[in-house]
Amino acid sequence: xxxxxxxxxxxxxxxxxxxxxxxxxxxxxxxxxxxxxxxxxxxxxxxxxxxxxxxxxxxxxxxxxxxxxxxxxxxxxxxxxxxxxxxxxxxxxxxxxxxxxxxxxxxxxxxxxxxxxxxxxxxxxxxxxxxxxxxxxxxxxxxxxxxxxxxxxxxxxxxxxxxxxxxxxxxxxxxxxxxxxxxxxxxxxxxxxxxxxxx
Numbered sequence: 204x205x206x207x208x209x210x211x212x213x214x215x216x217x218x219x220x221x222x223x224x225x226x227x228x229x230x231x232x233x234x235x236x237x238x239x240x241x242x243x244x245x246x247x248x249x250x251x252x253x254x255x256x257x258x259x260x261x262x263x264x265x266x267x268x269x270x271x272x273x274x275x276x277x278x279x280x281x282x283x284x285x286x287x288x289x290x291x292x293x294x295x296x297x298x299x300x301x302x303x304x305x306x307x308x309x310x311x312x313x314x315x316x317x318x319x320x321x322x323x324x325x326x327x328x329x330x331x332x333x334x335x336x337x338x339x340x341x342x343x344x345x346x347x348x349x350x351x352x353x354x355x356x357x358x359x360x361x362x363x364x365x366x367x368x369x370x371x372x373x374x375x376x377x378x379x380x381x382x383x384x385x386x387x388x389x390x391x392x393x394x395x396x397x398x399x400x401x402x
Contacts, residue, residue, distance in 0.1 A: 211285060218286035219334050222384045224271045224377065229263035231373035234366045237316065241362030246312055249362045253315050257323060261294070286333055293329040297322055316365035317354040321347050324369070327376075338379045346372045 209217075233256040240252035304318035324346040331339025346369060353364045 214284045215286055215333070218284055218290075220387060222271055222273050223330070223334070223380050224384070225268040225273045226260070226264040227373055227377045227380065228267045228271070229260045231370055231377065232263065232267075233257060233260050234320075234369040234373065237366040238363055238370065241316070241366060250308070250312055250315055253319055253362075257319055258298075290326075290330060290333060293326045297324075297326045300325070313358055313361045314354070316361050317350055317358075320350045320365045320369050324350075324372075336383060338376055338383070341379075342372055342376045 237252055237256055240256075241249055244252065300322035301319070304315060304322055307318050308315040324343050327339040327343040327346075329339070331337060331343075349368045349372070350365055353368055354361060357364055
């Protein structure tokens with residue numbers, strides 16, 4: 204079968220039609236668990252939970268995608284939408300920022316959840332650009348601002364307070380993304396109904 208090339212405009216249109224719910228749900232689930240580990244466990248276990256938990260979000264998103272009906276394409280695929288690849292590069296960039304978090308963590312272990320919360324939240328900015336919606340800017344900026352303030356004022360509560368902030372921002376962002384998707388579905392259904400009547 205001959206490979207049919209799809210234009211970048213069509214790929215971008217397809218990318219923007221997605222629900223974008225699986226990864227935020229996975230992130231919220233992991234950070235919710237980090238509230239518990241931060242409140243109940245000792246320092247070594249808290250640190251391990253942050254590293255393992257945040258590192259597993261991508262894999263957990265694949266599981267959530269089956270529940271939300273999404274196609275999360277993290278695996279290598281030559282036919283993958285170009286904008287999937289572009290966004291995955293932003294995800295990869297955020298995880299490379301662990302190189303900044305680790306030295307600070309070695310100096311003061313309490314700064315780990317703050318550093319990871321801010322650095323991994325950066326991937327929301329390019330998402331806003333790609334889908335032409337304010338939710339990514341909101342998520343990244345508000346998450347960064349509140350996490351920074353919490354670190355400055357209450358650094359001793361970092362393993363609990365940072366996850367709480369991230370979970371609250373996730374909850375708001377998920378609600379906004381779902382509302383966006385439902386509106387798109389409504390417009391799509393209206394267009395199909397109109398086309399059917401005109402046929």
